[in-house]
Amino acid sequence: MGQLSRFWRESEHRYRLLGSKCGNCGTVYFPPREVCPTCHRDSIGKMKDIELSGDGVIESFTVVHEAPPRFSRQRPYILALIKTEEGPMLTGQIVDADPDEVEIGKKVHAVFRRMGEDGESGVIVYGYKFVLD
Amino acid sequence: MELSNDVYIIGAGETKFGELWDKSLRDLAVEAGLEAIKDANIYSKDLQMLYASNSLAGTINEQSNIAALAADFSGIAENHVPAVRVEASTASGGAAVREAYLAIKSGEYDVVMVGGVEKMTDIYGTEIIDVQSSILDREWESFNGATPAAMAAIAARRYMHDFNVEREAISMVAVNDHANASLNPDAQYRNKITVDQVLNSDPVAEPLNVFDCSPITDGASAIILASEGFVKKNRIDGVRILSSAMAEDYLALHSRKSIYTLESTKIATEEALKKAGIKREDVSFLELNDSYSIYGLLELEDMGFAEKGKAKDLVYDDIKLNGRLPVNPSGGLKAKGNPLGATGVSQFFEAYLQLKGKAGQRQVKDARYALLHNMAGTGATSVVHVVGE
Ligand SMILES: [Zn+2]
Numbered sequence: 299m300g301q302l303s304r305f306w307r308e309s310e311h312r313y314r315l316l317g318s319k320c321g322n323c324g325t326v327y328f329p330p331r332e333v334c335p336t337c338h339r340d341s342i343g344k345m346k347d348i349e350l351s352g353d354g355v356i357e358s359f360t361v362v363h364e365a366p367p368r369f370s371r372q373r374p375y376i377l378a379l380i381k382t383e384e385g386p387m388l389t390g391q392i393v394d395a396d397p398d399e400v401e402i403g404k405k406v407h408a409v410f411r412r413m414g415e416d417g418e419s420g421v422i423v424y425g426y427k428f429v430l431d
Numbered sequence: 432m433e434l435s436n437d438v439y440i441i442g443a444g445e446t447k448f449g450e451l452w453d454k455s456l457r458d459l460a461v462e463a464g465l466e467a468i469k470d471a472n473i474y475s476k477d478l479q480m481l482y483a484s485n486s487l488a489g490t491i492n493e494q495s496n497i498a499a500l501a502a503d504f505s506g507i508a509e510n511h512v513p514a515v516r517v518e519a520s521t522a523s524g525g526a527a528v529r530e531a532y533l534a535i536k537s538g539e540y541d542v543v544m545v546g547g548v549e550k551m552t553d554i555y556g557t558e559i560i561d562v563q564s565s566i567l568d569r570e571w572e573s574f575n576g577a578t579p580a581a582m583a584a585i586a587a588r589r590y591m592h593d594f595n596v597e598r599e600a601i602s603m604v605a606v607n608d609h610a611n612a613s614l615n616p617d618a619q620y621r622n623k624i625t626v627d628q629v630l631n632s633d634p635v636a637e638p639l640n641v642f643d644c645s646p647i648t649d650g651a652s653a654i655i656l657a658s659e660g661f662v663k664k665n666r667i668d669g670v671r672i673l674s675s676a677m678a679e680d681y682l683a684l685h686s687r688k689s690i691y692t693l694e695s696t697k698i699a700t701e702e703a704l705k706k707a708g709i710k711r712e713d714v715s716f717l718e719l720n721d722s723y724s725i726y727g728l729l730e731l732e733d734m735g736f737a738e739k740g741k742a743k744d745l746v747y748d749d750i751k752l753n754g755r756l757p758v759n760p761s762g763g764l765k766a767k768g769n770p771l772g773a774t775g776v777s778q779f780f781e782a783y784l785q786l787k788g789k790a791g792q793r794q795v796k797d798a799r800y801a802l803l804h805n806m807a808g809t810g811a812t813s814v815v816h817v818v819g820e
Contacts (some may be wrong), residue, residue, distance in 0.1 A: 309570075329571045329683075358589035358690060361637040362581045366561035369576045377581050377636075379685050387685040389572045397637075402592050413574070425575070 312425045315350040315408060317386060326350075328386040352408030352426070354380040357387055361397045368414055376400055380428055391427045405431040437659040438535045439669030440818070442471025443783040448650035448768030449619040456492050456550040460501045463651035463773075464546045468505075471655040475507045478655075479540040481514035484527035484547035485772035490562050492553050501546055520566045521722065522677075523547065524652070524775020525805030525814030529675045531656050532816075541661040547776030548651040559647055566808045568683040580644055582684050582809045583723035584636035590691040590725065591638070594740030598638060602629035603746035604727030604758075605642050605765045611752055612762025614793035619648055619768035629724075643724040648768035652777035670786045673800070673817040674706035684809045693726075695813035696733040696806060703802070707817035711735055715798040716757040716785065718778040720806035720813075722764045730804055731758070734815075752793060760785060760793045775805035775814065782818040 310316060317328035321344030322337040328350060334341035359378035362369070369375065376392040378400070392400055393411065406428040413425040444466025446459050454462075460483070468475055483498040494500065498514035519526035524547040531543045554562060564573040567582060590596060606626055612618035629642040662669050678698040681687050687694065704711065717734070721727035728742035736756060737745055750758035761767045761781035764774060782801040784790040790798075800819040806812065 335681075358585045358592070360581050360584035360588060360639075361634070362576060362578065362584075363633070363637070364560060364580065364635045365557065365576065365578065366564055366573075367557050368561065370557060372576070374634075375576055377576050377585070379585055379690060389577055389683065389685050390575050402589065427575075 313410070315352055315426055316347050317350055317384070318345040319348040320344065321346055326384045326386055328382065328388050348384070351383050354382040354406055354428070356392070356400065356402055356404050356406060357381045358402055359392065359400055378428065380406060392429065393427045394429045399430060407431055438532050438672045439657050439659070439662045439667070440654050440672065440779060440783050441657045441662065441667050441669040442467045442469075442473070442655040443653065443780045444470055445617055445652040445777055445780045446650050447617050448648050448770060450552050450647070451649040452552065454649065456488060456494060456548060456553070457500055457504045459550060459649060459651035460546055460548040461504045463548070463653040464501065464505050464544065467544065467653035467655050473542065473655065475505055476510045477542050478507065478512050478544050480531070480534060480543045481512055482527040482531050482543065482545045483514060483516045484523040484545065484776055485516055486518060486520055486523050486549060487562055487565070487771060488550070490565065491559070492550055497548070501548070519812050519814070520807035521720070521771045522775060522805045522807035522812045522814050523772045524777070525803070525816065526677065526775070526812070528654070528656075528776060528779055528816065529677055529814055532672055532675045535656055535658045541658040543656045544653060545656065545776055546651065546653040547773035549770035549772040550649045551647045551770060552649050572683050572685070578636065579808070580639060580723060581636040583725050584639040585684065586691045586729070586809065587638055587725035590729070596728070596740065596743050598630065599626050600743035600746055601643065601724050601728060602626045604721055604724040605629050607746070607750050608721065608759050608763035608765040608767070611760050611793055612766030614791070615762045615767055618762040618766055619646055620762075620766045639723060639725065645722045645764035645769035648770040650768055650770035650773050650777070652773045652780045654776060654779045654783065670783050671819055673709070673819050674703045675814075675816050676700070676702035676706065677812070677814045678702070679812055680810055682808065682811045687810070691729055692739070693729055693733040693806070693810040693813065695810055696730055696804065696815070699813040699815040700734040700802070700804070703815040703817050707819070709800055709817060709819070713800050714756070714802045715800050716760055716795045718759055718761060718763070718781055718801065718803045720764060720774070720804050721759065722769055722806075724765065726806070727758065734802070734804065752795065757795050760790065760795050778803040778805060779816075779818065786818060786820055
């Protein structure tokens with residue numbers, strides 16, 4: 299259970315922090331969307347990929363002690379909502395930091411990390427995590 | 432068949448909630464269902480439709496087709512009563528009652544059963560946390576290590592930070608649930624707890640501890656709904672469902688405008704009260720979806736009983752069983768238990784008892800109107816009903 303969907307391994311959006319920008323109202327979304335929740339059909343076909351800088355601010359965070367099996371070796375880990383420079387908020391781990399150093403409002407930037415693998419010797423999946431600036 | 436204006440609850444049943452190792456998914460569903468039928472003084476074959484509420488049996492018990500299973504083992508397979516499962520994650524129960532309500536309102540049926548069931552202990556160890564995390568956005572939340580508790584904790588930390596709310600106030604929601612559950616023989620936990628016990632329990636996702644989180648629960652609840660015509664014809668003294676409302680929001684918490692505002696709850700509550708034609712001060716008690724203690728406060732605010740950041744003024748006294756606004760006389764999700772698919776239906780079981788004056792030691796004085804709130808995930812779906820005399 300909790301295995302990584304094959305489709306997700308192919309997600310360049312995760313690897314490159316690719317969001318989408320509405321060509322109608324200019325709002326940036328991450329995760330990417332096919333349709334803008336503000337402009338609806340006026341945005342169809344106008345959503346353009348946009349690469350986020352990876353810079354953001356900690357909106358809130360938690361230290362997770364009870365975790366699913368895939369994360370049990372990382373316990374306790376810091377999970378946060380990051381408000382990115384471009385606007386959208388995303389969920390990600392903060393790594394290479396002591397929980398005592400983490401605070402609401404502190405600046406972070408994205409790093410490229412291993413997220414897990416399929417089985418013992420399976421395909422490795424990568425993605426974003428965050429470190430304190 | 433005449434077009435029905437009003438929908439009534441005419442019977443209700445439920446199993447004990449808890450870690451019921453000796454009972455299977457089907458045992459629980461049948462036990463609650465038959466009790467409701469007996470209570471309504473009807474026969475199984477009188478049912479014209481069955482809605483089965485369940486959230487995760489496909490994964491936890493590796494059993495799909497829950498509605499057929501429930502109908503079959505209730506002994507009505509040869510009556511060929513139509514049955515369908517309603518799944519709206521942890522709001523499945525409320526959503527299933529809403530479907531039944533709409534079906535009777537439409538004039539299609541006169542007598543309908545809603546049965547909710549979840550058998551959560553059929554899975555071992557921390558696997559259940561992974562399964563529960565499927566109620567979030569798996570690809571963009573759970574993939575990164577998010578769990579329902581973690582997301583509630585993230586909302587709690589920011590809420591405490593922005594409104595200067597003490598950790599103690601959040602604990603009071605759990606303390607109140609346990610106090611009420613001590614009077615409910617069906618509840619999973621009947622022990623009273625203190626604020627200190629909540630604060631000193633093991634951390635799950637900081638700042639939330641074990642005693643801030645609803646438990647892993649097995650259980651089932653069932654209610655029988657009937658049309659106005661059926662109730663009048665048979666001279667039944669039922670409890671009326673005055674209104675039903677449901678609203679959605681972004682699935683992932685990070686997509687919401689505010690991480691501690693349950694917009695779906697706000698909208699569904701407003702609509703439910705308006706359709707019922709009652710005001711907040713008319714509400715005799717609330718059953719809230721406090722799967723994590725923090726949600727108790729957020730829900731009180733978003734349902735309009737306190738301004739944002741001010742629910743702390745209600746949780747010490749007002750929400751008590753004999754307070755100004757009793758919350759969760761049943762014991763709530765924390766102490767009565769949270770068998771996902773059954774939870775929303777069990778709120779109706781409680782309302783039915785309370786409004787008929789049959790809630791025993793936990794009876795709310797002069798109960799006239801109940802406001803029932805069932806929620807999925809971190810607020811992606813909210814279902815709100817007004818039930819009254
Ligand atoms: Zn737009």
